[in-house]
Amino acid sequence: MKILIKNIKSLVQVEEKTRLKISGAEMKTLSCISNAWLAIEDDKIADFGEMKDFPGISDWSNLQVIDATGKLVFPSWCDSHTHIVYAGNREQEFVDRINGLSYEEIAKRGGGILNSAKKLQDASEDELFESAMKRIREVILQGTGAIEIKSGYGLSFEAELKMLRVIKRIKAIVPISVKATFLGAHAIPSGMTKEKHIENIINEMLPRIAEEKLADYCDVFCERNYFTKEETVKILSEANKYGIKGKVHAEQLSHSGGIEAGVKSNAISVDHLEFANENDISILKNSETMGTILPGAQFFLGLQNPPARKMIDAGLPIAIASDYNPGSCPSGNMNFMISLACINYKLTPEEAINGATINSAYAMGLSKTHGNIAIGKQANVFITKEIPNYAFIPYSFANNPVETIILNGQIFK
């Protein structure tokens, strides 16, 4: 199967020599080709260039030609942080927050993550799978072509395994790339001490999860009333022993040392970062860990802005992800996340698009194969509706610019 997209108004995020991540001032540049063509063969990007240099078609067999006059072509968004396997919703907590309660106060009353954990206990594997597949379809239609999915609403051994098995089923069936993350350290299960829960994570869950190859990454919610930076390092260093790299929910509601713990554990990413400070920025500068912002969760919970602008100005890369989950961000629309990063954090459209493509691919270990238009990369791309330019995506906030989706070289229906 071959696809040729021709007359593309702008082919966005092209790289001849691809970088694994884009940092600092370089994030301001987004390479594009105007009036371009793109050739896809099987599931890979085969070639691209300017229409004026188009070599013509020598072999019409098995070829589908798409005319993209007036339209832009992008590499699919990479969403490196989601919790899309969950049961039920939490709109009552949303109303409670409107009426004055904070996220932390709701959690203290047994709401929050424990509320989702209770709902998940009662849901069957099939129910969880079906509802997560609906969300996957929804985000694919919004341009997402690679996604990370966390456990963490199970908390008990059995329920965490149930979640990870659902993620494994999703991985096997969906046309987008999926990475699985074990987030046993998301909260402390009710009726259990934190020490006991950490002991279970380390001595029971991690060995079994590693044996069944159920997780690509291990995550910890490093936060006051949840897990300390020392506990984060302890859990992630155990995961590292199985070759499972870390990720950290860091500095979301308070400064808790999650960035320091993540860098110390050689985590692939540290995410949220609302309370990151100057010292954290210098810690990140001496690391390979990707700072990831989740503009939807910050917006939905009304938290302070993360220092995203400062981080880029200090020379750091930044990734953007959705955090799609029932408590702090019930949306996985990456177009909207890009808008929020531009509107609220003053990222330029180029910076935000780099953040939601190559840098978010890096944050889930996929930047060798995803995140830009380059020969040999996975043919996960989308064609927009007729729009004037790429800045229109963050500008036209909360709309969906995506018209045609190609995943693994096939048009997604």
Ligand code: NIG
């Ligand atoms: O990324 N911060 C911790 N975990 C999730 C939200 C969890 C929830 O409220 O369900 C987050 O925001």
Ligand code: FE
């Ligand atoms: Fe999260």
